[in-house]
Amino acid sequence: MATGFPTGLYYQFGERLKKELIQDGVELQVKTTGGTIDNLALLGDPKSGVKFAMVQGGVGDMEKYPNLVSIAGLFYETLWVWYRESAFKNDGGHLQALNQLKNKRVAIGNEGSGTLP
Structure with missing residues (x-):
């Protein structure tokens, strides 16, 4: 899962999710990135290996990334x-x-x- 900077909220959430999922036998690899734009690029590149990422709401261009699916809103970003x-x-x-x-x-x-x- 692509997250963001190691000091950021997305990365911290990814690490917490990783700990929760391991209890159910699911291994999650958390990848640090520059943030939303990097994450969208990784999702759009089939060679990146990234299948899941955290993306800031309203940033994804549906024409550029028509196959992306949002599964949940996680944070209210003021x-x-x-x-x-x-x-x-x-x-x-x-x-x-x-x-x-x-x-x-x-x-x-x-x-x-x-x-x-």
């Missing part, structure tokens, strides 16, 4: 936006809508994660 008031001085120092981020430099996640695209 979008947190942190900013410097000085970056929005023309708006009274407040970010009230995501469209205010246009033309701003924004850090959105690690390469391969679901938040990067």
